[in-house]
Amino acid sequence: LSKKDKEAGVQIDPTLYQQYGIKAVPALVVTCQGNYDVLYGSLPVKQALEEVVRRGDCATTATQLLKTAEGK
Numbered sequence: 001l002s003k004k005d006k007e008a009g010v011q012i013d014p015t016l017y018q019q020y021g022i023k024a025v026p027a028l029v030v031t032c033q034g035n036y037d038v039l040y041g042s043l044p045v046k047q048a049l050e051e052v053v054r055r056g057d058c059a060t061t062a063t064q065l066l067k068t069a070e071g072k
Contacts, residue, residue: 030065032058045069 016022020029020038028039028048037056039048046069052062 030056030058030062032061037062 016029020027020036022029022038024040026040026042028045030037030049030052035057037052037058039051041048046066049062049066049069053059053066056062
C-alpha cells in the first residue's frame with residue numbers, strides 16, 4: 001500500500017491482536033468511536049470496506065476510507 005501512496009500503510013502491532021481478539025489472519029479491523037468491526041479472509045481491502053459499509057458498526061468510517069481511497 002505504501003508504495004503507491006506514502007500516506008497509506010499497514011500497522012502490525014501484537015498488542016492490537018489481543019485488544020481486538022484477532023485469532024486468525026488475514027484480518028481487517030475498522031475502528032470508530034468506541035466500536036470496531038473485524039473481517040477475516042483474503043479479499044481486497046476495497047471489498048472488505050464495502051462489507052463493513054453494508055453490515056458493520058463502523059459503516060461511516062468505512063465509507064470515508066473508501067472515498068479517501070478513490071480521491072473524492
